[in-house]
Amino acid sequence: MSKLRSRLVRSLSAGTAFATLTVGLAACGSSSTSTTAASGDAPGGTVTVGALSNGAATQTGITVSEVASIRAELPASVVKSGQLVIGVGALPAGFAPLAYVGSDQRTLTGSEPDLGRLVAAVLGLKPVVNNATWENLFVGIDSGKTDVGFSNITDTEERKKKYEFASYRQDNLAFEVLKSSPWNFNGDYTALADKTVAVGAGTNQEKILLGWQAELQAAGKQLTIKYFPDTNSTYLALSGGKIDAYFGPNPGIAYQVTQDARTSNPVRNAGTFSGAGATLQGLIAATAKKDSGLAKPVADAINYLIENGQYAKWLAAWNLSNEAVSASQVNPPGLPLSNS
Known part of the structure; x- marks a missing residue:
């Protein structure tokens, strides 16, 4: 088992099963990668979070404006593409309430893709959400086909060898x-x-x-x-x-x-x-390829959402307010190498 997959199992497995199996939600289809998108796919405007959640969230429309100064920090290639490709590693079964197949048995929903879509709105980009297996999520980031992962990825010192982070939730x-x-x-x-x-x-x-x-x-x-x-x-x-x-x-x-x-x-x-123990507050972070230049604009977009109240509305919609951070950090101290 890879260290990346091992960390997901260690941090999520019991609670994921306990929540997901109770309501019988499972991903439809067995392909290693699929592309899905919930409502609110246009840059800027209103992003609907908590859609199709099977009662796990309060569906909420959140108004988000493009911020030109933060958009200007993006790599030119991302600006040219006009879209933010958001990676989620929720196949085959998903992990509610973070990322799973919604009540229509087709659309990917969850707090993680919802935050990715809010960040894309701040950046003035169209969100494209790619749902893959956990392993293929990182293959997509490594290859450049995925810009940034929003998939309950813990910030660790081991992962910093290959990736850069923008924290957004307590682990x-x-x-x-x-x-x-x-x-x-x-x-x-x-x-x-x-x-x-x-x-x-x-x-x-x-x-x-x-x-x-x-x-x-x-x-x-x-x-x-x-x-x-x-x-x-x-x-x-x-x-x-x-x-x-x-x-x-x-x-x-x-x-x-x-x-x-x-x-x-x-x-x-x-x-x-x-989840990191008594001496370190574990953090969940948006994850991009190291030296991609994406961590800072993503962190700045998250901080804009924090400062203007949209972040709190997103967490409240998904009943996750007790995991709020006061600010998004670029590459904060992560789980040490001895425990990654």
Whole structure:
């Protein structure tokens, strides 16, 4: 398994499955690359986010203007093309709420392509969204066929050898509990003493949870970790009181909260933790080929969206406001080489 693919699995796998399988959404077709685009494909104007989301988002029209000064930072070749080719690595099954096939069973939707389309509007470019497998997303960036990836890509020092980044979202894990539970996680692992928590095997969150378990055991306290074979088993264990919480990627839990809101056992987010660990806030970043000259204009476009309120509306539409950043950074400190 490649390091790039491994990082996706480590950061997303359990939460992705937990969210996506619950509602039965899957990509239609098995080709390695497909091109899809949601509404709002003209440069500038109103970009509709949260379309066809199957209840995961609040569909919102966001007005965006082209900013000439930021457009002027673009490489001449991109300006000449008149379009921003946005790469998403969501084939074959997608990862709700970030990128997945919408309720029409055809159109790619999700928070990631939506942000790409907002950035394209600021740059005065037509967004062209290419949905590929995770591996082919990077093949497209490497070959120059894709300008920039918006696909929950974690900023790492290993990836900086080949790519440049413009950060736009915190890379967070979270605890999911029943809405009726009074328990919350405030970043202090000692709050997990005497708790039973489910986690996906082989994931980044499992690694963190096992570390906390060892610390608690050294202090004479107990944390019980449970593994379940599938999504339904995990949810049944939570709703039946056999576990206190599920620990997984924050976006997947945000999605689950929307899907279970009207059930007899609604869930909630009980607190987040950086996917990079206690000493570094992990960041998700737009990803372009190294020395392409795209990271800065993309970061400036994101900062324009932050400063003018469109960024907050985008996050709120997808129930991801708890992953907001105060500013987009070009090549910020990433996950170190020892943990990439």
